[in-house]
Amino acid sequence: MTDSQLLLSIAVLGGTGKEGKGLAYRWAKAGYHVFIGSRTPEKAEAAAKELLGLLEGEAHIEAMSNVDAARKANIVVLTVPYAAHKDTLESVKELLNGKLLIDVTVPLVPPKVASVQMPPAGSAAQEAKQILGDGVEVCAAFQNISYEHLLDNGSVECDVLVTGTSRDARAETIKLVEATGLNGWDAGPIENSVVVEGLTSVLIGINKKYGSTHAGIKITGASKQST
Amino acid sequence: MTDSQLLLSIAVLGGTGKEGKGLAYRWAKAGYHVFIGSRTPEKAEAAAKELLGLLEGEAHIEAMSNVDAARKANIVVLTVPYAAHKDTLESVKELLNGKLLIDVTVPLVPPKVASVQMPPAGSAAQEAKQILGDGVEVCAAFQNISYEHLLDNGSVECDVLVTGTSRDARAETIKLVEATGLNGWDAGPIENSVVVEGLTSVLIGINKKYGSTHAGIKITGASKQST
Numbered sequence: 006m007t008d009s010q011l012l013l014s015i016a017v018l019g020g021t022g023k024e025g026k027g028l029a030y031r032w033a034k035a036g037y038h039v040f041i042g043s044r045t046p047e048k049a050e051a052a053a054k055e056l057l058g059l060l061e062g063e064a065h066i067e068a069m070s071n072v073d074a075a076r077k078a079n080i081v082v083l084t085v086p087y088a089a090h091k092d093t094l095e096s097v098k099e100l101l102n103g104k105l106l107i108d109v110t111v112p113l114v115p116p117k118v119a120s121v122q123m124p125p126a127g128s129a130a131q132e133a134k135q136i137l138g139d140g141v142e143v144c145a146a147f148q149n150i151s152y153e154h155l156l157d158n159g160s161v162e163c164d165v166l167v168t169g170t171s172r173d174a175r176a177e178t179i180k181l182v183e184a185t186g187l188n189g190w191d192a193g194p195i196e197n198s199v200v201v202e203g204l205t206s207v208l209i210g211i212n213k214k215y216g217s218t219h220a221g222i223k224i225t226g227a228s229k230q231s232t
Numbered sequence: 233m234t235d236s237q238l239l240l241s242i243a244v245l246g247g248t249g250k251e252g253k254g255l256a257y258r259w260a261k262a263g264y265h266v267f268i269g270s271r272t273p274e275k276a277e278a279a280a281k282e283l284l285g286l287l288e289g290e291a292h293i294e295a296m297s298n299v300d301a302a303r304k305a306n307i308v309v310l311t312v313p314y315a316a317h318k319d320t321l322e323s324v325k326e327l328l329n330g331k332l333l334i335d336v337t338v339p340l341v342p343p344k345v346a347s348v349q350m351p352p353a354g355s356a357a358q359e360a361k362q363i364l365g366d367g368v369e370v371c372a373a374f375q376n377i378s379y380e381h382l383l384d385n386g387s388v389e390c391d392v393l394v395t396g397t398s399r400d401a402r403a404e405t406i407k408l409v410e411a412t413g414l415n416g417w418d419a420g421p422i423e424n425s426v427v428v429e430g431l432t433s434v435l436i437g438i439n440k441k442y443g444s445t446h447a448g449i450k451i452t453g454a455s456k457q458s459t
Binding site: 119120121122123151162163166190191192193194196197199200201203204206207210211212214215217218219220221222223224225226227228229 | 346347348349350378389390393417418419420421423424426427428430431433434435437438439441442444445446447448449450451452453454455456
C-alpha cells in the first residue's frame with residue numbers, strides 16, 4: 006500500500022463508543038481520513054471534536070450519520086454493541102458494495118459474558134457476511150483489545166487476530182491494524198471468527214478469575230519478518 | 233493438593249502417539265503413576281519402555297489396554313485422533329463414573345485443518361460430555377501445544393487454556409498442566425472449548441502463512457500470583 010493510505014478513508018460506525026473512538030484516534034493520527042458515524046449527530050460531533058483536540062487539529066476527522074459515513078468511506082469499521090449489529094448493517098447494506106467491512110463486534114450475551122455464546126451464523130462476522138452478501142468482503146479484528154490505551158498513546162500488550170473472507174481482505178485489514186500501532190496476524194478464513202470473538206469471553210473470565218483488567222494474548226513462536 | 237499428587241494415577245488413552253507420550257513423560261517425571269493405554273498392547277509396551285528408558289527407570293509407567301487404563305486410573309486423559317474420539321469414549325464410558333476426563337482432542341477435518349470445523353456438539357470436549365453423561369467431569373486442555381519439546385525437556389513457549397464442566401475440575405486440570413512444566417489458565421466453562429480447540433486451526437494457519445513450526449499463545453496482562 007506504501008503511500009496510498011493517504012487516499013483511503015475509514016468510516017467508524019458507532020464511532021462514539023470507546024472502541025470506535027480509540028480506533029478512530031489511532032487511524033487519524035496515522036494520516037487516514039476518518040468519518041465518525043453515529044445514529045445521533047451530536048454524539049458524533051462531540052467525539053470528532055474530542056479527537057481533533059487530542060490531535061491538536063492535525064487530523065482529518067469528520068462527524069456524520071452512520072449512513073453518510075458508510076457511503077463516503079472506502080473501508081467501513083463496525084464498532085456498535087452486538088444488540089445493534091444487525092440493524093446497523095441493514096441500514097448501510099446498500100452502500101457497502103465493493104467495500105471492505107471490518108467487524109469489531111463481540112456477540113456477548115449478558116449476563117454470562119464470560120461464556121462463549123455465538124449466533125446461529127457461527128459468529129458476528131459470519132452474520133455480517135450473511136446480511137451483506139457476496140459484494141462485500143468482511144473481516145473480524147480488534148475484539149480482544151483493551152481500548153483504554155488506544156486514546157492515551159500507551160502500548161497495548163495484545164496481538165490482533167484477523168479473520169476474513171479472503172487473503173487480500175485480511176492483508177488489507179492487517180495493514181490497518183499496524184497503522185494503529187498494534188501487531189496483526191492472519192488468523193484464517195471467516196469461519197475462524199468464532200475463535201477470535203470467543204476469545205473475548207475467555208479473557209473476560211480470566212480478568213474476573215485472576216483479578217486482572219487487561220488480559221490479552223500474544224502469538225509466540227512465529228515471526229512476521231518474511232511476509 | 234500439596235503432596236497428594238503421589239496418590240493420583242493418570243491414564244493416557246492413545247498414549248502411544250506423540251501427544252500422549254509427551255504428556256505421559258512429563259507426568260511420570262513429576263511423580264505421577266501413569267498408565268499408557270492403547271488398542272494395541274505391543275505399542276503400549278514399546279511406548280512405556282521408551283519413556284522408562286528416558287527416565288532411567290525412575291518412574292511408575294505401565295502399559296495396558298485403553299479399557300484397563302481407564303479402569304485403574306483416577307484421572308483419564310484422551311489423546312487419540314479425532315477419528316477415534318467417539319469410539320474410544322464409548323469403549324470406556326462405564327469406567328469413568330466419578331472421574332475426571334481431560335480431552336486433548338482437536339476436531340480437525342482434513343484437508344482444511346486450518347479452518348475451524350466443530351462437531352454438532354460445539355466442540356470435541358462437549359461431544360465427550362454428551363457421550364459420558366452427568367457422572368463425569370470433562371475438561372479440555374493441551375490442544376495448542378507443540379509436543380516435540382515435551383520429550384526433550386525443552387521449554388514450551390505456549391500457555392495452556394483449560395475449559396471444563398466445573399471450577400474444581402478446571403483447578404485439578406490446571407495442577408496437572410503445571411506438573412508438566414507448562415502454564416495453565418482457567419478459560420471458563422465447557423462451552424468455551426470451541427475457542428481452545430479452534431485456536432489450533434488458527435495456529436496451524438499461522439505456521440503455514442508465516443513459515444513457523446511452533447506458533448503458540450501466551451496470555452498477557454494477567455498474573456496468577458493471587459490465585
